[in-house]
Amino acid sequence: MLKVMIIVLITIFNIYANEDLLGRYQLNVSINQSNFTDFLIIKEAKEGALRGEFIVPNVFQAPFLGSYKPNKITGEFRASENGHTFQVILESKISNDTCFLMGTLSSDGNVFGHFTGRKADCI
Numbered sequence: 001m002l003k004v005m006i007i008v009l010i011t012i013f014n015i016y017a018n019e020d021l022l023g024r025y026q027l028n029v030s031i032n033q034s035n036f037t038d039f040l041i042i043k044e045a046k047e048g049a050l051r052g053e054f055i056v057p058n059v060f061q062a063p064f065l066g067s068y069k070p071n072k073i074t075g076e077f078r079a080s081e082n083g084h085t086f087q088v089i090l091e092s093k094i095s096n097d098t099c100f101l102m103g104t105l106s107s108d109g110n111v112f113g114h115f116t117g118r119k120a121d122c123i
Helices: 002-020
Strands: 023-031 034-046 049-056 060-069 072-081 084-094 100-107 110-119
Touching: 023 100, 034 060, 049 072, 060 084, 072 100
Parallel strands: none
Antiparallel strands: 023 034, 023 110, 034 049, 049 060, 060 072, 072 084, 084 100, 100 110
16 A cells, blocks of 8 residues: 555656646757857646757747656757758756756767756746
8 A cells, every 4th residue: 555655646746747847948058159049948748758849049949859857858859050950859957946957959969059048937
């Protein structure tokens, strides 16, 4: 019985923890000594899976698919720049309160950018 109660509590925790991830994160991205402001919007978080979009203002907006583990988000989206489309992998640590992100952007196994981010509704 105790084992069942623990599983139920862990499941409830995961459901609420995933809900806390929902929202708009403003990312300060650094690529080749240039700085940009991009956005990661997480619209759905269920059973460790994430769905949303990645926005580079005035350049592209793409679906984002990812996953969540405690204190870590990973995901991917298709970037489009100067007529060239490529797959981007986002890997990020996330604070316990889900307000802050810090991570990398990579393509073809090569890291090309670093970012920090803050969720819009965090004080």
